[in-house]
Amino acid sequence: MILSSLVFVPLLGMIIVMCLPKDKFNAIRWTSLLVSLIPMFASFWLTWDYFFNYSGSAAFAYVVGPYNWIPSLNIQYYMGVDGISIPMLFLTGLLSTLSLLASFGINNRVKEYFAFFLLLEAGMMGVFVALDFFLFYVFWEVMLVPMYFLIGVWGGPRKEYAAIKFFLYTLFGSIFMLVAILIMYFTSEPHSLNMVTLLDHGPMMSHTLQMVCFIFFFIAFAIKVPVWPFHTWLPDAHVEAPTAVSVILAGVLLKMGTYAMLRINWPMFPQALRELSFWIAVLGVIAIIYGALVSMAQKDLKKLVAYSSVSHMGYCMMALAAVSSVSAIAGCMFQMVSHGLITGALFVLVGVLYDRAHTREIAAFGGLGAKVPVYTGIMVLFSMAALGLPGMSGFVSEFMIFVGAFGALNKVLVGISVLGVVLGATYMLRMVQNVFLGEFNMARWGGLTDINLREIISVAPLAVLTVVIGVYPKPLTQLMTATLEHLVSLMAR
């Protein structure tokens, strides 16, 4: 019941927003914000309740259904959550609300913007709770539409290009997913789309079919992550998207890829996974180093953060390749959460600067530390978090990934990936130096104002969580240990 509400409350909110008069901007903003509070608190409560009552076992909790939806095709309405979806729901709930808060500056077609945003939230929530392939696919695709418009209408100068690129790229992947789903459907007896029962069907399929399905699913999800070399939609989409949409893109959408791998790809085709895991690790390591290097060459603040996402998601891929290690997979989950918090915050912060300065060119700034100390402090905090400083969530995840991967994967490969730590520090600190340190250009930026309260509120929860997870990660590990162990045992089949 509560899972359905996560999806349908935002949908309802969208309908309400659409009924509001077009020019009542504040009414629209506040309505959407209040509506989004419901799934946010619901996801908080879920996390809390799951932690205390369900985290001991790997079984799905709060299960809805399965109800027959389209009986002739055996399509069901079936939802449930476990230790890997709970953190994602938490992240989605939190980031959606914060992004809506960060969107109050939108003045163009306000009604449509907020309506699309709520639709987006419904889609994201749906992906993380669906246990039926059809349902999953529907949510996966539903999300594309609002995203397309959010980038294409409210974006920057090259918005049309970015939007269509994002849309087509993802859709291209979806086709592969659809084919794989259909293969699963027609080879199972009786034909089924139930993701839970198909877990047992996957390993029974012929080797060729397993490989085909694995690769097809992988392509679909890899585009979303994005895994190198499918990543180039990301910088364009990030740079052109409005701030709040960038936050959602980085914070939630990318995680749908890794989440889906962990939910579908990995446990369903363990044999194919083992055969390909080395190459997946290679892709991950390439992304880590490559993303960091490309980040280093960026002149645009937002693009730098976007490429750092490529690098950071590379850690996730490397961790996912270390299939036998609970700590690496746990590290991957940590990295997903942590990257969502940190990169989300970085995008908000870049947006804050852009709103004031109307440029994101790193070279245009310098010495802002003296003029906007609070903003600088927060930005430096998140830069440090992004480069994996201990005491913050990024460090815990990287450390768990490295140790796990070092034990499970080729040691030289992991050794190379450690270079990402230095490169990460380099591009982040170069950015900090060029923007905040050095001489201040009084003539140009004398009028710059420090971060305001609303903006602080929209990053403060992220800062708090980043530090809390970094200092006391145990609850988060406990939340998912049972599920991860179960998943690892499935992958070991």
Added chain:
Amino acid sequence: MTEFSFLIPLLPLFSFVMIIFFLRWKEMLSAVFSIVMILAAWVMSIIVLIETIARHGDNYEAFYKFVDLPNFVLEIGVLIDPLTAIMLVVVTTVGACVEIYSVGYMHNDPRFSRFFAYLSLFLFSMLGLVVANNFFMIFIFWELVGLTSYLLIGFWFEKKSAADACKKAFITTRMGDLGFLVGLFIIGIYFGTFNYLRVFDIAGSGMIPAGILTAAAIFVFCGAVGKSAQWPLHVWLPDAMEGPTPVSALIHAATMVAAGVYLVARSMPLFVTSGDASMVVAIIGLITSFIAASIGLVQNDIKRVLAYSTVSQLGYMIMALGLYGYDHFHGQHSPGFYAGTFHLYTHAFFKGLLFLGAGSVIHAVHTNDIQEMGGLGRKMKKTALTFMIASLSIAGIFPLSGFWSKDEIVAAASHHPVFFIGTLTIAFMTAFYMWRLCFLTFFGEPRDQHRYDHAHESPNNMTYPLIFLAVLSVCAGWVGVPYLSHGFASFVFHDEAYHPHPNYLLWAVSTIVGGGGIILAYLMYYKKSISADAMANRFKRIYKLLYNKWYFDEIYQKILIDPVMSIASFMWKFDANVIDGAVNGTGWLTIKWSDIKEWFDTWIVDGAVNGTGWIVRQGANILRFLQTGSMQFYALFIAALVVLFGIYRFETSMMEGDEPIFTIGFIIAVVLLAVAAKLLQGRPQTDRQAESEE
């Protein structure tokens, strides 16, 4: 009190939080609060030290689990043993002195409160590093030390040099941390735990292959190379002098750079299991020490001389520790471990004092260049006197604390000829460049009258810490005097009694060497009986090499930084043009393909359809001429057909020999009929009428 030792790091953290969130706007209150906190930590550290001595050095350990996964546990905890207890006292002592001193030094700075907040955060990190009970935790605080040194070195970030220096410090030390990280992975994977005591047990048990032990030790040592500014990662430390001088004193004398030495000392049970790794450590230490001392000979920036001196002394300690590991691995006794830790302890006081004294001088004359100083001893008696005490101590003059610790290092090296000669050479150079500094700064005639006239002794809150540290520079070493049976050595070696014996020959040698360095400096820079310029001219190449710090910065720029940056921009171009090019190319191809399809569709597919229609239509157009709707035409048509038929019949009947008359008659009849019809009717209907009928 030992049970509460976890509070020692937390007190400065508390002060940091209070200043950042609450006290920031009250400058004096911020300073006083942080000083009170560090003094409290200092008192606690001393009590912990006393209790540790009373426990005869037994370990105290407490921890909680930070991450708890199956087969993967990370702990946060406290381990108090003699080494920890001593380091706690050292760090809090120097920390407290620096904080008190900073009240005077940093007054009027617009970010005064923030400075104390950062100092507190730094002390938190350093103390956390010291009390850590496992490799994972030490790494956490290790990195936090890196962060806070970044903040402190870049404290005056408006200066480009400071902004560059803090970045350089962070990234360079992080390169060492890479190795440390890999070392941690090796420990985590092969030892299954990060806890010091368990790791050491396993290392000593012989269950781990020698290659793994060597790899683990060397990789862990990489961390120390970065943090303790050892060659080849020493380049950041001199630049880090861009920070405020109290920061230099704290970070670059007593604490942050000491962390690397501390790490090696702490992991000594790991190093003693690998002779190779220990030898690497010793060699790196010797190289570092020599290179840094040689550069120190010719520098003119007072803080840079001290910085190179620090690098050199750290190399000394590292070398001693490495030699201990090597000797111990080969079953020989060595004072190296004791010597290294002892020197770490005494060095903290006199080097802290030197930096604070240098700060006092800089505060007075507003320059770092010793060529613009001179004669300051007359105006700044306390500073000059304490500075010279520290210089005597670092030169290893009897009976100051530096003498006792340096002598043990010489003793540790005495079994290895190369190291022995190196050690003595370095000792000589150290004494020389320190006293070159003293003579140029405090003696002789002022070389810049204007600066000299404005010079003044620093206020009491700056000189008292100097005096306090001067006392320690003299006395702190006495705990290690070989005549004491329960001195420093037996304390840090609680499980393996070691008593240094007085070796009068070595004492004589090292005193002569140290004294020789001082005398040479005296002759060159006080008496001027040997001209420094003439020397520089005579050994021009060497002088240039040393003056330019062996060109390490330039070399790194060429072989490391430039290539990485060009790879980065190449990758970016690659990404934008090749990978994204492939994506866009796919898009372009798709569009082109669809253009072709459109053409095909228009001209071929649709063309076929339309063509069929066209043919039908054209056919119809032709046939339309037949469909005139005119009776006469039809009649004519019929008539024509009849005629044709008649001709045909006529032909066939001719061939068959039949009578043709009937046929001819028929044709004539038809022709007549047709002519008649034509005459009776008018002209045929128009096309248009014909169409509408269709």
